[in-house]
Amino acid sequence: MTAELLLLPGVTQDALVWQWMDLPPARAWVYPGHGDRGRAQDGLTLEGVADEIWSVVPTQVDVVGVAFGGVIAQYLALRHPESVRSMVLACTTAASEDGQRMRSNAEEMRTRGMGPYIEPAIGRWFRRSARERVPDAVAHIENTMQEFSADAYADVIAAMSEHDTRSRLSRIDRPVTLVKGEQDRVGEGAIDALHAELPHSRMFSIPGAHMVHVDNPGGFSAVIRDHLAWVDNGAPLGKKLG
Numbered sequence: 335m336t337a338e339l340l341l342l343p344g345v346t347q348d349a350l351v352w353q354w355m356d357l358p359p360a361r362a363w364v365y366p367g368h369g370d371r372g373r374a375q376d377g378l379t380l381e382g383v384a385d386e387i388w389s390v391v392p393t394q395v396d397v398v399g400v401a402f403g404g405v406i407a408q409y410l411a412l413r414h415p416e417s418v419r420s421m422v423l424a425c426t427t428a429a430s431e432d433g434q435r436m437r438s439n440a441e442e443m444r445t446r447g448m449g450p451y452i453e454p455a456i457g458r459w460f461r462r463s464a465r466e467r468v469p470d471a472v473a474h475i476e477n478t479m480q481e482f483s484a485d486a487y488a489d490v491i492a493a494m495s496e497h498d499t500r501s502r503l504s505r506i507d508r509p510v511t512l513v514k515g516e517q518d519r520v521g522e523g524a525i526d527a528l529h530a531e532l533p534h535s536r537m538f539s540i541p542g543a544h545m546v547h548v549d550n551p552g553g554f555s556a557v558i559r560d561h562l563a564w565v566d567n568g569a570p571l572g573k574k575l576g
């Protein structure tokens with residue numbers, strides 16, 4: 335059986351967020367509290383999300399993870415290495431910088447609701463030109479966030495506050511393509527840090543802000559297709575590509 339392409343998006347995003355990309359057939363994952371799904375009954379953890387994915391996907395997957403999705407992809411590869419053939423990790427990180435601040439932000443979200451968070455998120459996630467270039471995609475994200483539960487958003491931020499895979503990244507012996515959004519100002523330097531630690535990684539920079547898959551769907555599709563060709567052709571393991 336060949337590997338299935340598995341798409342893990344950023345927080346608040348549903349399966350429709352990939353519709354502007356040009357990809358081979360893929361499984362678009364929907365996290366608890368996202369899309370039509372209820373919140374995780376026993377609380378959302380990074381390990382729990384990864385384990386649920388592992389329990390559902392076929393033998394092997396090529397994982398594409400953006401932002402929160404890139405975090406989940408790391409837990410999947412660490413906890414269930416046999417299930418991951420390769421990864422594309424975009425605009426993501428190996429560790430949250432300030433867990434205490436994230437936990438207090440999460441508590442504040444639960445009381446304030448989604449309203450105050452939508453415009454700032456659009457500002458971080460897209461380049462200014464996005465409303466002209468990809469108006470439907472920006473509108474989709476805005477509409478999704480307006481309907482989204484602040485508790486579900488807070489669940490993700492609280493779970494991410496515990497995130498730190500730095501000491502374990504050297505165990506991931508799969509080919510990884512890392513993607514930097516050239517205009518991504520969230521966690522600057524985080525992709526370089528992943529590149530330094532992941533033994534079989536290569537790195538691309540493409541125009542785009544934090545949610546590079548929605549901000550630059552054409553450019554990100556091209557990277558994924560290049561990645562799949564690289565892996566299908568036996569991505570040279572043990573060799574660090576720059």
Ligand SMILES: O=C(O)CC1=CCC(=O)O1
Pocket residue numbers: 343344345400401402403455458520544
């Ligand atoms: O919203 C951000 O700036 C960072 C982020 C947290 C989870 C996610 O997917 O992006």
